[in-house]
Amino acid sequence: MQEDLQRAVQFAVEHESLWDRHVDGAWGVHVNDPPPWNRLLGPVHDRGPVSGAIAVDGRVLTTWGEPDRADLTFSVAKMYLALLAGVAHDRGLLPDVDEPVRLRVPNIGFDDEHNAAVTWAHLLQQTSEWQGTYFGLSDQADHYRAVNFAAPPIGKKGDLRPLQRPGTYWEYNDVRINQLSLALLHLFRRPLPEVFREAIMRPAGASENWQWVGYDNAWVEIDGRRMQSVPGGT
Structure with a gap:
């Protein structure tokens, strides 16, 4: 058992992200992002x-790195x-995931001919093909994005x-995921971190000292209250 744990820890340590650990390096910018999208949009x-812990039935078997450190996810x-x-x-608030998003949250980018067919299920399954800009960031930024578990794209990341048709094509596209976040914000009409803390984290017994932070310019006003639209894809 101990040898198996050590092999697992060693594997994690040897497969650290190639991204810089420091903000003054390339940290926080996707290595394949072309201009004008290769810039930070929020605080880092x-x-x-590399840190972690392995626990079984609530008993910690081993830890490595700095598992108590507050780090970015x-x-x-x-x-x-x-x-x-x-x-x-x-x-x-969301009785039917197959309902078009525009029916419950109009006027936030789902009303034109192409996007009118986008449903909540499409957004959740990353098949929405939503087209537009999320606080200045175009969905084009993640066109032809390569992911390890899918066939290589036929184009270069960021090319148009x-x-x-919505619902017919899968693409890992963070801009569209962020648009889902904006739609949920308008659905709840409350900051999503506030709802998440209340509905998920506290009942789960999680800590209180975490943050879910949005892009610097991702602010809206709902019912007279200024709220930040937080990202789901970074």
């Missing part, structure tokens, strides 16, 4: 070493949005790609 801080927020969609469903 230096990250620590990124695409895990896609799961946060999926959980919040579930909360919205349970609260009656012909759009397909």
Whole structure:
């Protein structure tokens, strides 16, 4: 058992991200992003070493690195949005995921001919083919994005790609995920970190000292209250 744990730890340590650990390096900018999208859009801080813990039935078997350090996480927020969609469903705010988004949250980018067919399910499954800009960031920024578990794209990341009908084409596109976040913000009419803390984190017994931070310019006003639209894809 101990040897297996050590092999797992060693594997994690040897497969650290190639991204710089320091903000003054390339940290926070996707290595394949072409101009004008290769710039930071929100706050970051230096990250620590590869860290982790292995626990079974609540008993910690081993740790490595600095597991108590507050560090940045990124695409895990896609799961946060999926959980919040579930909360919205349970609260009656989102009774049908196959309903077009524009019906419950009009005037936030789903009303034109192409985007009118986009449903909540399309956004959650990354098949929306939503077209537009999210606080100045175009969906084109993630066209032809390569992911390890899918076939290589036929174009270069950031090149304009012909759009397909919503629901018919899968693409890992963070701008569209962020548009899902904006739609959920308008659905709840409350800051999503506030809802997430109340509905998910506190009932789960999680800590209170975490933040979910949006892009510097990603602010809207809803019911007279200024709120930040947080990203689900970084």
